[in-house]
Amino acid sequence: MKIYNTLTRRKEEFTPLEPGKVKIYTCGPTVYAYAHIGNFRSYVFSDIMRRTFEYLGYQVRQVMNITDVGHLTTDEVGTDKLELGAAREGKTPEEIARFYEKAFFEDAAKLNIQKPHITCRATEHIQDMIALIRRIEANGFAYHTKVGLIFDTMKYQDYARLGRLKLDEQKAGARVDVDPDRKNPSDFALWITNQPKHLMQWDSPWGKGFPSWHIECSAMSIKYLGERFDIHTGGVDHIPVHHTNEKAQNFAATGKEVVRYWVHGAFLTLGVTRMGKSEGNLVTISELESQGFEPAAFRYLCLTALYRSPLNFTEKSLKSAQNSLHGLLDFGRIASGWPEHEDSSWLKPYQEEFRSAVADDLNVPQALAVVWNLVHKANKQPDRNTWNTILDFDRVLGLGLKHLLSITSPVPEEVRRLAQEREQARTRKDWAEADRLRGRITELGYAIEDTPKGPRLKPQP
Numbered sequence: 001m002k003i004y005n006t007l008t009r010r011k012e013e014f015t016p017l018e019p020g021k022v023k024i025y026t027c028g029p030t031v032y033a034y035a036h037i038g039n040f041r042s043y044v045f046s047d048i049m050r051r052t053f054e055y056l057g058y059q060v061r062q063v064m065n066i067t068d069v070g071h072l073t074t075d076e077v078g079t080d081k082l083e084l085g086a087a088r089e090g091k092t093p094e095e096i097a098r099f100y101e102k103a104f105f106e107d108a109a110k111l112n113i114q115k116p117h118i119t120c121r122a123t124e125h126i127q128d129m130i131a132l133i134r135r136i137e138a139n140g141f142a143y144h145t146k147v148g149l150i151f152d153t154m155k156y157q158d159y160a161r162l163g164r165l166k167l168d169e170q171k172a173g174a175r176v177d178v179d180p181d182r183k184n185p186s187d188f189a190l191w192i193t194n195q196p197k198h199l200m201q202w203d204s205p206w207g208k209g210f211p212s213w214h215i216e217c218s219a220m221s222i223k224y225l226g227e228r229f230d231i232h233t234g235g236v237d238h239i240p241v242h243h244t245n246e247k248a249q250n251f252a253a254t255g256k257e258v259v260r261y262w263v264h265g266a267f268l269t270l271g272v273t274r275m276g277k278s279e280g281n282l283v284t285i286s287e288l289e290s291q292g293f294e295p296a297a298f299r300y301l302c303l304t305a306l307y308r309s310p311l312n313f314t315e316k317s318l319k320s321a322q323n324s325l326h327g328l329l330d331f332g333r334i335a336s337g338w339p340e341h342e343d344s345s346w347l348k349p350y351q352e353e354f355r356s357a358v359a360d361d362l363n364v365p366q367a368l369a370v371v372w373n374l375v376h377k378a379n380k381q382p383d384r385n386t387w388n389t390i391l392d393f394d395r396v397l398g399l400g401l402k403h404l405l406s407i408t409s410p411v412p413e414e415v416r417r418l419a420q421e422r423e424q425a426r427t428r429k430d431w432a433e434a435d436r437l438r439g440r441i442t443e444l445g446y447a448i449e450d451t452p453k454g455p456r457l458k459p460q461p
């Protein structure tokens with residue numbers, strides 16, 4: 001298995017800390033509004049990663065945080081996003097958090113994103129954060145200002161490495177306006193105090209206050225995965241600040257590099273802008289559904305691009321993904337009625353090709369190409385094991401093909417048989433017979449459409 005490590009900017013051979021096991025921490029949602037499809041592209045990516053490791057025989061332990069305090073609209077000077085949501089909807093921050101956490105997991109389930117083995121809420125781990133901050137402070141990496149306890153980034157030599165930051169060019173901006181005692185522009189708060197209007201506050205050795213977003217992920221990842229673990233995932237937007245600060249805190253507390261591979265997913269773009277919550281161009285999973293798209297079609301769209309490449313979202317690209325998904329299901333309907341070949345060894349090269357595609361830094365577009373090559377080949381060589389093989393591939397793709405097939409009306413046996421006979425007639429170039437069979441299929445209420453991806457059966461309205 002090869003994986004691209006943001007830390008080295010290289011595709012590296014993955015070696016687990018413990019043989020046969022992979023520990024993954026995934027930066028989770030801030031639950032103050034509905035997650036949009038840009039967020040979900042990132043979770044589809046981490047889900048594909050987990051599924052790939054499982055497919056390759058690893059035992060995976062995945063942990064994801066739920067941020068329900070401490071994530072501010074602007075770093076350290078803004079409003080807590082949860083309190084923003086609470087003000088917007090006339091609810092308490094806790095009501096907002098639980099509501100949107102539930103909505104997040106419902107949408108994730110629609111996309112077949114597997115639930116992490118452990119999900120942890122920030123508000124339920126305040127004592128773990130305080131304990132970690134105490135270690136950071138005891139090791140001499142922190143100082144006090146009127147904002148709270150601040151991390152001294154100059155004490156950590158490797159601070160700029162993950163984000164390839166040019167610290168000497170950083171300007172003392174907004175942070176200095178609110179905190180003139182800040183030593184360096186890149187320094188950041190561990191624990192924030194003196195914010196009497198903030199609703200969620202806890203006692204701490206540094207006064208009443210609340211943790212910053214960055215310390216949450218350090219504290220919870222170390223608590224559940226240990227002081228060394230394999231992979232940390234997130235979006236590329238996390239690299240320069242959130243993950244850079246997490247890495248610095250981890251080192252300051254433990255004296256070790258806790259994370260071995262930092263892996264980041266690229267953005268989903270909408271037209272020319274990237275999809276972010278501040279830009280007012282959000283699309284949610286329910287909005288896609290109300291426009292007649294299946295969530296699985298969006299997942300299929302995500303599979304068409306490498307996780308490290310930006311993916312442009314348009315209605316056209318989603319439609320095309322949905323068509324491909326339906327084409328695959330049509331094939332499944334036909335192929336699941338085929339007899340099994342006595343010898344299915346012809347499938348082996350496809351299985352190997354699929355496996356090596358996903359093991360090569362999650363090259364899912366390549367893996368999808370293998371699926372379609374197999375479909376083409378199978379139309380000339382009907383064998384039910386083709387479909388079984390594709391269902392096996394779906395353990396990685398996660399489209400939920402078996403389920404989708406079971407909830408859509410099956411094509412009758414006779415129609416499938418006729419379609420198969422027609423394919424054989426076409427293969428031997430017996431066009432008259434092929435036309436006759438098409439006529440029979442039409443009489444039975446089905447249309448057959450020849451696409452570059454093979455014949456498709458559709459019920460006639």
Ligand SMILES: [Zn+2]
Pocket residue numbers: 026027028217242
């Ligand atoms: Zn995080």
